[in-house]
Amino acid sequence: MWRVPALLLALTSGALSLDKLNMCMDGKHHKVNPGPEGKLYLQCAPWRENACCTANTSTEAHDDASYLYNFNWNHCGAMSPQCKKHFIQDTCFYECSPHLGPWIQPVDQSWRRERILDVPLCNEDCHSWWEDCKNDFTCKTDWHKGWDWSSGTNRCPEGSKCRKWTEVYPTAKSMCEQIWSNSYLYTTHPKTSGRCMQLWFTGSNPNWKVAEYYLNNAGQHQSFALTALLLPAVASFSVMMY
Ligand SMILES: *[C@@H]1O[C@H](CO)[C@@H](O)[C@H](O)[C@H]1NC(C)=O
Numbered sequence: 001m002w003r004v005p006a007l008l009l010a011l012t013s014g015a016l017s018l019d020k021l022n023m024c025m026d027g028k029h030h031k032v033n034p035g036p037e038g039k040l041y042l043q044c045a046p047w048r049e050n051a052c053c054t055a056n057t058s059t060e061a062h063d064d065a066s067y068l069y070n071f072n073w074n075h076c077g078a079m080s081p082q083c084k085k086h087f088i089q090d091t092c093f094y095e096c097s098p099h100l101g102p103w104i105q106p107v108d109q110s111w112r113r114e115r116i117l118d119v120p121l122c123n124e125d126c127h128s129w130w131e132d133c134k135n136d137f138t139c140k141t142d143w144h145k146g147w148d149w150s151s152g153t154n155r156c157p158e159g160s161k162c163r164k165w166t167e168v169y170p171t172a173k174s175m176c177e178q179i180w181s182n183s184y185l186y187t188t189h190p191k192t193s194g195r196c197m198q199l200w201f202t203g204s205n206p207n208w209k210v211a212e213y214y215l216n217n218a219g220q221h222q223s224f225a226l227t228a229l230l231l232p233a234v235a236s237f238s239v240m241m242y
Contacts, residue, residue: 020101021211024052026113027095029068034098043088046201047096061091065153068095072153076137076162083133086199090129093199094183099211100197102218118185120214121176122196126186129199130165130172137162141169144181 024030030052037051037058044051044058053061060066064073073079073087100116107115139156140146147154156162169175173186189196197207 020215021208022050022098023101023104024098025100025104025116027115028112029053029057029095037096040096043085044092044096046203047092047098047205050098050205051096052098053092053095057095058092061095062088070153072155075154075156076139080133080136083136086129086132089199093197097197097205097207099205099207102211102214116183118182120187120189120196120210121184122191122193122198123186123188124191125199126176126184127172130169130175133165133175136165138165138168139163141174141178142181143179 022034024032024034031054034050034052037048037053037055039055039058040048040051040053041055041058042062044053044061047053047058051058057068060068065071068091073084079087094116100119103116103119104114105117106113109115139160139162146157148157149155165175169178176184176186187196191198191201191206194206194209194213197210201207
Protein backbone atom coordinates (compact mmCIF):
# COMPACT_ATOMS: atom_id res chain seq x y z
CA MET A 1 0.00 0.00 0.00
CA TRP A 2 2.97 2.30 0.69
CA ARG A 3 4.64 1.42 -2.53
CA VAL A 4 2.52 3.38 -4.97
CA PRO A 5 2.70 6.79 -3.24
CA ALA A 6 6.42 6.32 -2.52
CA LEU A 7 7.06 5.52 -6.16
CA LEU A 8 5.01 8.51 -7.27
CA LEU A 9 6.94 10.76 -4.91
CA ALA A 10 10.28 9.47 -6.18
CA LEU A 11 9.20 9.92 -9.79
CA THR A 12 7.93 13.46 -9.22
CA SER A 13 11.00 14.72 -7.39
CA GLY A 14 13.22 12.90 -9.90
CA ALA A 15 11.47 14.61 -12.80
CA LEU A 16 11.73 17.98 -11.05
CA SER A 17 15.51 17.66 -10.59
CA LEU A 18 15.98 16.43 -14.14
CA ASP A 19 14.22 19.55 -15.42
CA LYS A 20 16.41 21.78 -13.28
CA LEU A 21 19.55 20.11 -14.59
CA ASN A 22 18.86 20.80 -18.23
CA MET A 23 16.66 23.81 -18.87
CA CYS A 24 16.61 27.38 -20.15
CA MET A 25 15.66 30.38 -18.05
CA ASP A 26 12.86 32.68 -19.09
CA GLY A 27 15.15 35.51 -20.19
CA LYS A 28 15.15 37.99 -23.05
CA HIS A 29 16.82 35.85 -25.73
CA HIS A 30 16.87 32.33 -24.32
CA LYS A 31 15.43 29.39 -26.24
CA VAL A 32 12.49 27.60 -24.63
CA ASN A 33 14.43 24.34 -24.34
CA PRO A 34 18.13 23.50 -24.60
CA GLY A 35 19.40 21.59 -27.62
CA PRO A 36 22.30 21.27 -30.08
CA GLU A 37 23.41 24.45 -31.87
CA GLY A 38 26.14 23.48 -34.34
CA LYS A 39 26.83 27.03 -35.48
CA LEU A 40 27.59 28.78 -32.20
CA TYR A 41 30.20 31.46 -32.75
CA LEU A 42 33.79 31.71 -31.38
CA GLN A 43 33.71 32.09 -27.59
CA CYS A 44 30.21 30.57 -27.39
CA ALA A 45 31.33 27.45 -29.33
CA PRO A 46 31.87 25.31 -26.16
CA TRP A 47 28.05 25.16 -25.78
CA ARG A 48 27.44 23.73 -29.28
CA GLU A 49 26.39 20.29 -28.04
CA ASN A 50 23.63 21.66 -25.84
CA ALA A 51 22.70 25.33 -25.59
CA CYS A 52 20.02 27.80 -24.58
CA CYS A 53 21.32 30.39 -27.09
CA THR A 54 20.83 30.53 -30.84
CA ALA A 55 23.63 31.04 -33.36
CA ASN A 56 22.39 34.61 -33.83
CA THR A 57 22.69 35.34 -30.10
CA SER A 58 26.19 33.82 -30.03
CA THR A 59 27.34 36.11 -32.85
CA GLU A 60 25.72 39.16 -31.30
CA ALA A 61 27.43 38.35 -27.96
CA HIS A 62 30.73 39.30 -29.59
CA ASP A 63 29.59 42.71 -30.84
CA ASP A 64 29.80 46.08 -29.13
CA ALA A 65 26.39 47.59 -28.34
CA SER A 66 24.76 44.54 -29.97
CA TYR A 67 21.02 44.31 -30.38
CA LEU A 68 20.90 41.86 -27.43
CA TYR A 69 20.92 44.55 -24.70
CA ASN A 70 22.34 47.65 -26.44
CA PHE A 71 24.94 47.51 -23.73
CA ASN A 72 27.94 49.80 -24.14
CA TRP A 73 31.13 48.26 -22.72
CA ASN A 74 33.03 51.40 -23.67
CA HIS A 75 31.25 53.79 -21.29
CA CYS A 76 34.56 55.05 -19.83
CA GLY A 77 36.69 54.96 -22.93
CA ALA A 78 37.36 51.87 -25.01
CA MET A 79 37.40 48.70 -22.92
CA SER A 80 40.64 46.79 -23.43
CA PRO A 81 40.35 43.65 -25.59
CA GLN A 82 41.70 41.41 -22.81
CA CYS A 83 38.98 42.71 -20.48
CA LYS A 84 36.23 42.56 -23.10
CA LYS A 85 36.83 38.88 -23.81
CA HIS A 86 35.65 38.11 -20.28
CA PHE A 87 32.42 40.03 -20.83
CA ILE A 88 31.89 38.13 -24.07
CA GLN A 89 32.44 34.87 -22.19
CA ASP A 90 30.09 36.02 -19.44
CA THR A 91 27.44 36.76 -22.09
CA CYS A 92 27.95 33.33 -23.70
CA PHE A 93 27.66 31.66 -20.28
CA TYR A 94 24.52 33.60 -19.39
CA GLU A 95 22.80 33.12 -22.74
CA CYS A 96 23.91 29.57 -23.58
CA SER A 97 24.18 27.63 -20.32
CA PRO A 98 21.50 24.95 -19.85
CA HIS A 99 22.71 24.13 -16.33
CA LEU A 100 21.79 27.19 -14.28
CA GLY A 101 18.59 25.67 -12.93
CA PRO A 102 19.55 25.60 -9.23
CA TRP A 103 20.17 29.38 -9.29
CA ILE A 104 17.26 30.63 -11.37
CA GLN A 105 14.88 32.97 -9.56
CA PRO A 106 11.72 34.74 -10.65
CA VAL A 107 12.20 38.49 -11.08
CA ASP A 108 9.89 41.41 -11.73
CA GLN A 109 11.67 43.17 -14.60
CA SER A 110 10.33 44.52 -17.88
CA TRP A 111 12.92 42.67 -19.98
CA ARG A 112 12.97 39.24 -18.37
CA ARG A 113 10.95 37.06 -16.02
CA GLU A 114 13.81 35.12 -14.47
CA ARG A 115 17.35 35.86 -13.34
CA ILE A 116 20.27 33.96 -11.84
CA LEU A 117 21.33 34.52 -8.24
CA ASP A 118 24.55 33.46 -6.46
CA VAL A 119 25.90 31.12 -9.14
CA PRO A 120 29.15 29.85 -7.52
CA LEU A 121 31.97 30.88 -9.85
CA CYS A 122 35.26 29.04 -10.03
CA ASN A 123 38.04 30.99 -8.37
CA GLU A 124 40.29 31.05 -11.46
CA ASP A 125 37.54 32.45 -13.69
CA CYS A 126 36.75 35.30 -11.31
CA HIS A 127 40.39 36.19 -10.72
CA SER A 128 41.48 36.15 -14.37
CA TRP A 129 38.46 38.34 -15.23
CA TRP A 130 39.46 40.90 -12.59
CA GLU A 131 43.18 40.72 -13.46
CA ASP A 132 42.48 41.34 -17.16
CA CYS A 133 40.23 44.32 -16.40
CA LYS A 134 42.39 45.84 -13.66
CA ASN A 135 43.65 48.69 -15.85
CA ASP A 136 40.27 49.57 -17.33
CA PHE A 137 37.85 52.24 -16.11
CA THR A 138 34.20 52.30 -15.10
CA CYS A 139 31.79 54.69 -13.39
CA LYS A 140 29.46 52.15 -11.73
CA THR A 141 29.60 49.21 -9.36
CA ASP A 142 26.32 47.53 -10.33
CA TRP A 143 26.00 47.39 -14.11
CA HIS A 144 22.43 46.10 -13.97
CA LYS A 145 20.88 49.37 -12.90
CA GLY A 146 21.26 53.13 -12.60
CA TRP A 147 22.51 53.96 -16.10
CA ASP A 148 21.43 56.91 -18.22
CA TRP A 149 19.61 55.15 -21.08
CA SER A 150 18.26 58.35 -22.68
CA SER A 151 20.49 57.93 -25.75
CA GLY A 152 19.36 54.32 -26.32
CA THR A 153 22.55 52.88 -24.89
CA ASN A 154 23.91 53.07 -21.36
CA ARG A 155 25.95 56.10 -20.39
CA CYS A 156 27.42 57.05 -17.04
CA PRO A 157 24.71 58.72 -14.94
CA GLU A 158 25.09 62.35 -14.02
CA GLY A 159 27.27 62.85 -10.99
CA SER A 160 29.23 59.63 -11.53
CA LYS A 161 32.89 59.67 -12.48
CA CYS A 162 35.02 57.25 -14.47
CA ARG A 163 37.40 55.70 -11.99
CA LYS A 164 40.09 53.05 -12.09
CA TRP A 165 38.67 49.53 -12.06
CA THR A 166 40.50 48.74 -8.82
CA GLU A 167 38.96 51.76 -7.09
CA VAL A 168 35.46 50.61 -8.04
CA TYR A 169 36.26 46.94 -7.41
CA PRO A 170 39.10 46.59 -4.86
CA THR A 171 38.97 42.79 -5.09
CA ALA A 172 38.06 40.10 -7.60
CA LYS A 173 35.27 39.07 -5.23
CA SER A 174 33.72 42.54 -5.17
CA MET A 175 33.70 42.65 -8.98
CA CYS A 176 32.26 39.19 -9.57
CA GLU A 177 29.50 39.62 -7.01
CA GLN A 178 28.56 43.26 -7.49
CA ILE A 179 28.81 43.82 -11.23
CA TRP A 180 25.60 41.90 -12.03
CA SER A 181 23.86 42.42 -8.66
CA ASN A 182 24.86 39.07 -7.15
CA SER A 183 24.21 36.89 -10.16
CA TYR A 184 27.57 35.37 -9.24
CA LEU A 185 28.93 34.21 -5.92
CA TYR A 186 32.68 34.35 -5.32
CA THR A 187 34.16 31.03 -4.22
CA THR A 188 37.63 29.73 -3.43
CA HIS A 189 36.82 26.47 -5.25
CA PRO A 190 39.17 25.62 -8.11
CA LYS A 191 37.88 24.31 -11.45
CA THR A 192 38.97 20.78 -10.55
CA SER A 193 36.71 20.74 -7.45
CA GLY A 194 33.40 20.09 -9.21
CA ARG A 195 31.87 22.59 -6.76
CA CYS A 196 31.91 25.69 -8.95
CA MET A 197 30.64 26.80 -12.34
CA GLN A 198 33.14 27.42 -15.14
CA LEU A 199 32.78 30.37 -17.51
CA TRP A 200 35.68 29.02 -19.56
CA PHE A 201 35.88 25.36 -20.52
CA THR A 202 36.74 23.10 -23.43
CA GLY A 203 35.29 19.71 -24.25
CA SER A 204 32.07 18.49 -22.69
CA ASN A 205 30.34 20.94 -20.36
CA PRO A 206 31.63 20.40 -16.79
CA ASN A 207 28.81 22.48 -15.28
CA TRP A 208 26.18 19.76 -15.57
CA LYS A 209 27.87 17.80 -12.75
CA VAL A 210 28.20 20.96 -10.64
CA ALA A 211 24.51 21.77 -11.00
CA GLU A 212 23.70 18.17 -10.10
CA TYR A 213 25.84 18.42 -6.98
CA TYR A 214 24.13 21.61 -5.78
CA LEU A 215 20.70 20.29 -6.65
CA ASN A 216 21.25 17.11 -4.65
CA ASN A 217 22.83 18.78 -1.66
CA ALA A 218 21.15 22.16 -1.32
CA GLY A 219 17.93 20.49 -2.50
CA GLN A 220 17.91 17.94 0.31
CA HIS A 221 15.89 19.98 2.75
CA GLN A 222 13.49 20.80 -0.07
CA SER A 223 12.57 17.20 -0.87
CA PHE A 224 12.55 16.52 2.85
CA ALA A 225 9.98 19.31 3.24
CA LEU A 226 7.98 17.85 0.38
CA THR A 227 8.03 14.41 2.02
CA ALA A 228 7.01 15.92 5.37
CA LEU A 229 4.17 17.71 3.59
CA LEU A 230 2.93 14.66 1.72
CA LEU A 231 3.43 11.98 4.35
CA PRO A 232 0.33 12.82 6.44
CA ALA A 233 -1.77 12.76 3.26
CA VAL A 234 -0.32 9.45 2.21
CA ALA A 235 -0.78 8.07 5.73
CA SER A 236 -4.43 9.08 5.95
CA PHE A 237 -4.95 7.67 2.48
CA SER A 238 -3.51 4.34 3.66
CA VAL A 239 -5.68 4.42 6.79
CA MET A 240 -8.76 5.02 4.67
CA MET A 241 -7.86 2.08 2.45
CA TYR A 242 -7.41 -0.09 5.51
C1 LIG B 1 20.12 38.56 -35.23
O1 LIG B 1 18.73 38.81 -35.20
C2 LIG B 1 18.41 40.18 -35.11
C3 LIG B 1 16.89 40.30 -34.93
O2 LIG B 1 16.18 39.50 -35.81
C4 LIG B 1 18.91 40.91 -36.35
O3 LIG B 1 18.60 42.29 -36.27
C5 LIG B 1 20.43 40.72 -36.45
O4 LIG B 1 20.94 41.29 -37.63
C6 LIG B 1 20.80 39.24 -36.40
N1 LIG B 1 22.23 39.11 -36.26
C7 LIG B 1 22.96 38.25 -36.96
C8 LIG B 1 24.42 38.25 -36.68
O5 LIG B 1 22.49 37.48 -37.79
